[in-house]
Amino acid sequence: MVVIAGKDKGKQGTILAVKADRVKVEGINIVTKHQKPNQMLGKEGGIVKQEAFLHISNVAIYNANTQKADRIAYQVNAEGKKERIYRSTGEVVATA
Template sequence: MNKIRTGDEVIVIAGRDKGKRGRVLRRADEQRVVVEGVNVVKKHVRPNPLKGVPGGIVEKTMPIHQSNVAIYNPTTGKADRVGIKVLADGKKVRVYKSSGEEIKVA
């Protein structure tokens, strides 16, 4: 079970964009996530007339390692760790470590 999923609001805790918040757009692979507005780079692209792509410099959101982000807890307004709790019926749910409350699925 992934502790950080698509749609979660996260805050960056390390790196160049430390302190920025954003939603997880997708998981790039098992270790990396793409967060909107975080790790934005300028990329030089070559024009491709067959695809209708103009050339130039475009801004692109690149993946960031999941260890550099933490889930954002709206009740405390801070970053929080994620725990996994097994309910009585056997279902696994994610919970905030600080308060123990269940993480709402976005």
């Protein structure tokens, strides 16, 4: 994924979590949290840096062939299955 808006614009990372209309991207939108110690969970207190959620409209899929952010379209192949394609090149998106 590529961030297309905000303070981390242009940076790339992989999606860690999805929550409603927001995504958490690895190494992007780092925030500082002041965490209290918790004996029940065995966590120490202190200042912790972690990724925060971004709105899904601020990220786009990365097209390795064009080296840019790209949009996705859907088309039905010859076998009748729906597949995702890149809008700019028309190539099928590889699924992980």
